[in-house]
Amino acid sequence: MDELEFANINKVIQKYFLGKLNDKKTPFNVTWFLKLHREMYEDVWEWAGKPRNTELNIGVSPYQIYSQLKQLEDNFWYWENKTGMNSLEKAVRLHHGLVKIHPFKNGNGRWARLITNIYLRKKDTPLIQWPEATLQVDSPFRKKYIQALQKADQGSYDDLIGLHLNLQAPTSPPHSKSDKTPPP
Numbered sequence: 001m002d003e004l005e006f007a008n009i010n011k012v013i014q015k016y017f018l019g020k021l022n023d024k025k026t027p028f029n030v031t032w033f034l035k036l037h038r039e040m041y042e043d044v045w046e047w048a049g050k051p052r053n054t055e056l057n058i059g060v061s062p063y064q065i066y067s068q069l070k071q072l073e074d075n076f077w078y079w080e081n082k083t084g085m086n087s088l089e090k091a092v093r094l095h096h097g098l099v100k101i102h103p104f105k106n107g108n109g110r111w112a113r114l115i116t117n118i119y120l121r122k123k124d125t126p127l128i129q130w131p132e133a134t135l136q137v138d139s140p141f142r143k144k145y146i147q148a149l150q151k152a153d154q155g156s157y158d159d160l161i162g163l164h165l166n167l168q169a170p171t172s173p174p175h176s177k178s179d180k181t182p183p184p
Contacts, residue, residue, distance in 0.1 A: 004043045012039045012114070021122040028076055028094075028119065030069045036118075037104055037111050051103045059102025072097040087123040088168075091116045092161050096152040109135065116164075126168040 016026065026032065038049025051065040060068050075097070079090045098112035110132065117127045134141045148159035 002044070005041065008043050009040050009110070009114075012036070015039070016114075016118045017121060021118070026118055026122055028115075029073050030066065033069060033073075033098070033115065034103075036115060037107060040111060040114065041107050045106065047105060048107075049104075052105045054105070056102060056105075059100070059108070065101060065103045068097075068101045069103060072101065087120060087125040088164060089157070089161060091119050091123075091125070091128075092152075092157055092164050094119060095164075096149060096157070096160060099149055100153060126171050128164055128167045129169050130167060 034049045034051070036049075041048035051062065052059075053062045055061060059065075072094070076090070076094055079085050079093065085093075095112050095116040098115060099108060102108045104111070113128070113130050113132075117130075120127050131141060135145065145163060148163050151158075152160045
């Protein structure tokens with residue numbers, strides 16, 4: 001990650017992780033998804049926040065990007081309002097859908113993972129502590145992550161949910177007053 005990317009993402013993190021989140025600030029719709037990518041990368045790439053117009057070896061065809069994002073928005077609304085699905089599963093399915101669509105030339109993974117954590121924060125659910133450096137290189141974790149995404153492509157979310165669960169931040173400090181072991 002270069003300095004401009006770091007600075008932009010730091011601004012976005014401050015915007016969405018300090019203060020209260022509401023539906024106006026984080027509507028979880030197509031317009032906001034594109035806006036968030038622009039906010040993350042506007043000083044890095046001139047096309048930030050604009051869906052790609054070229055084919056990649058991953059993601060939907062460029063002509064399907066808007067319709068697939070709209071379908072994901074509608075699915076997300078349904079998960080939120082018409083199911084008993086817990087917040088983590090909704091976040092996992094949203095994350096998977098964004099990665100599968102792959103709307104941009106670059107920055108899709110980090111963008112999808114940030115959206116996931118913004119949603120979890122909005123729901124007061126422990127965030128996912130993504131090992132970003134490990135995801136940027138060929139590593140055992142990256143392979144496991146990609147395999148979990150591929151299984152989700154086939155409708156099996158268990159591995160991706162498990163991966164998210166394993167990376168969730170603790171909900172409380174690891175050592176409470178009732179712990180007999182002193183903190184390190």
